[in-house]
Amino acid sequence: xxxxxxxxxxxxxxxxxxxxxxxxxxxxxxxxxxxxxxxxxxxxxxxxxxxxxxxxxxxxxxxxxxxxxxxxxxxxxxxxxxxxxxxxxxxxxxx
Ligand SMILES: [Zn+2]
Numbered sequence: 001x002x003x004x005x006x007x008x009x010x011x012x013x014x015x016x017x018x019x020x021x022x023x024x025x026x027x028x029x030x031x032x033x034x035x036x037x038x039x040x041x042x043x044x045x046x047x048x049x050x051x052x053x054x055x056x057x058x059x060x061x062x063x064x065x066x067x068x069x070x071x072x073x074x075x076x077x078x079x080x081x082x083x084x085x086x087x088x089x090x091x092x093x094x095x
Contacts, residue, residue: 013047040086041093051083 025044032039032046039046084095 038084038095040084040088040091042091043086043089045086045088047087048084048095049087050095051085 007046028044029039037046038048040048080092083092
């Protein structure tokens with residue numbers, strides 16, 4: 001059954017590249033931190049939005065997420081920690 005052999009090989013490949021993947025994720029996080037891009041710490045999706053009450057930049061931020069320009073918006077918020085919500089996995093965190 002070549003299907004199962006293929007599957008087995010694929011699993012082995014995943015295990016082999018696990019370290020490389022972890023490193024790639026780490027590099028991606030560092031790169032996004034440097035660029036000021038908001039991302040979900042759980043799934044690394046950049047589809048995140050602030051939950052702060054009365055926060056009027058919501059739509060602007062969502063638009064910024066789509067174009068990858070959230071860094072500018074996040075920078076303008078200042079030092080205030082805001083609650084962020086991941087649209088992909090639903091994870092909530094403070095940024
Ligand atoms: Zn997420």
